[in-house]
Amino acid sequence: MNQLYDIIFVKPWPWWVGGPLIGIFVILLLIIERKQLGISSSYQYICAKVSPWKLDYFKEPEKNAWQFFFILGVIAGGAILSFLTPAYEIGISEETIVTLDQIGIHEQKGFAPAEIYNFSTSSLLVIGLGGVLLGFGARYANGCTAGHAIMGCAQLAPSSIITTIGFFVGGLLATYLIIPLIL
């Protein structure tokens, strides 16, 4: 029983469990709800609801309302798991541990490094700016990892394949040029 609990809640899942489950999730969402997986339209919905200005982009927020409830669930899912998984095991490769140690990230535990995810002014500025690029880019490209990289690439949509390449170009720029600079 304990072993089963460990497999489901504590030990990191291998990619061949989580990846296919994401694919199955996409299909079930389509069959049951006729919704195409997407997350970043929730930004549009939240902004439309709180915006003091009337902007064209914020017209008709209700078509994205389901994504808002979806992300409430994503937050709730994190909260629930934080209670079910008290001792979290990290599963990255030895090579990455060495690489990260060399650039100044010394403790590999939890979900994000304390060197970047903390409340110092400089860290908050870096994370905040990263968030701005994330939100701006997702809306400009008309989708994020969910809508473009998973759903869109599964459709073999040219827009999604090009955007996904863009995601990786940006990610490599951040990894090799920006992360070493901010640490």
Added chain:
Amino acid sequence: MKNIRFIFYGIIFSFILIRVEAISWFRIQEMFHFQSFHMYGVLLSGIAVAMIGLKLLNKYAGIETKSKPLQLPANIIGGISFGIGWGITGACSAPLYSLIGLQLWPATIALLGALIGTFIYAVLKKKLPHNYEFRNKTDKNTSTAISQ
């Protein structure tokens, strides 16, 4: 309140992402350093299963999906901008929400940033090149070329 059921879907999706570590800053770094197949496996197997499912749904249930329109400048510039944000925060849109649920509170600042980024896009939208403006420009160029 017909949308409340989507909270349930979100919990399931979050559960999968967290357990396969797609929300881990370390995993994302590992991916961009090409030091493990893990994240590539997650993405590629997810896409492959979804792709087969979509084909079957289309063939046997007649369910069709809409592809996002090709907007070259938007896809490329927006994609790179998103990618930089992904690389720095180690989280894309859904994982960002998961991290907040996991009480990694600095992630709320990243979300706040993402909402500010959305506002910036909303304000600049008309001035930014999207596909159709791009096409109009080339149309204009060809028409002047012809008239010359």
